[in-house]
Amino acid sequence: QPVIKVCGVTNAEDAAAAAEAGANLVGMILWPRAKRSIPATTARQVAAAARGGGAEPVAVFVDEDAATIARVCEECEVRIAQLHGDGARAALEGLPPGLAAIWVLHADKAGRVQSALPPSPGTPRWLIVDSLQGGSGEAFDWRQLRAAAPDLAQHSSHGWLLAGGLTPDTVAEAIATAAPTGVDVSSGVCSPDGLKKDLGKVQRY
Template identity: 45%
Template sequence: LVVALEIGTSSSATRIIGGAQFSHSFYCLGRPRLPLIKMQYSSNKRASASISLPSSAEGVERNEPIVKMCGITSARDAEFAAKAGAKLIGMILWPKSKRSVQRSEAKEISRVAKSYGAEAVGVFVDDDEETILRVADSCNLQLIQLHGDSSRALVPALAKNNRIVYVLNADADGKLINSPPSEEYDIDWFLVDSAEGGSGKGFNWDNFRMPSVKSKNGWLLAGGLHADNVCQAASALKPNGVDVSSGICSPDGISKDPKRISSFMRSVQSLSSRR
């Protein structure tokens, strides 16, 4: 008789009893891989056990915030970002932005993001429900990010069948200038940005107080972040994720710079030893 048990984030345990095999699943949040324990029983009822330990590179609990890289304008930049470790790839579908993308390009960005295990986020500003749903479907978006009062007002309808990033804006002093929804909806993320999203301008982190909100994944901090200040910002406010756009741009302010992407990720990853 052999009994094997492994407990992990999404692992399985198998028991063999009298020639029959039974499998069960166990979940343990925050511990990616625990040792595999095997016990063997011989016919004389003597037992022996062995433990298989993961290597030092495995099973390490990562404690840094997740990263959203926004204002992605090409499949090439999406690949750079996702390969570097960004889990959310944002593209702007608002024509008035200098970083806006056409639907054909947005669809390709979505494809590349998904191929590297990231999720595609479409940014909408004061669009109507029909437009948002049509574009989200044609571009294969996984999340819809809502800016502007008109778009945010659509949350009751959109949240029923779509994954939502709800944007809150703070002024330069760190005071919110708009509010969370008055009712509770099924929202994936709240995102706190400066008053002028995508401008590279931040706000006063010391004065900011995150309101009490409920969402599936927590909240993202945006607004003027770059490799040299993201650690300070994340340490001060302890968001669940950080959102960067201008801080990883090339000098043209549109395309992304692979070196800046790498530098930003190194800074974020260094937070795991500080938290």
């Protein structure tokens, strides 16, 4: 059974629904400049709703330093930080021991990974391979990743997740093609406003 992460959740209701629909990880964006960003007070409610449904909440950061990431995660009662940009990735070594990390890699349209792997293999809990413009809903060629999969798996303790343009209609093919440990979806399960999650899409996923 692949691990399922629903990202860009903006409210507690969506977090509870995603967990109930079977999501293992519920991501929320704490980087203030993102379209689906939420304040720490809302993030606490989202985290509590995710945990209440049996999912683990994840806080997403882009260019924050280790101290900021640790402080915000503590405020939101979140134990997993997703390191999305160069600044946040550089914070990996400085995170406190109780805070797990997800390290994001970016692949070009051909599916070639363009980002550096984490400096200490096995340190992040998960790796995510996303399109160059993460969160944009753009897909890329998944076939290239199948060959890279064993190497990706070695660099994390729990495996790697495929992201980038996944929808309920493409996710089965993506898993069969790239053989990831799991999948990560955001814009592919959004309602037309791009902010709230479309419950039907989350359940089909």
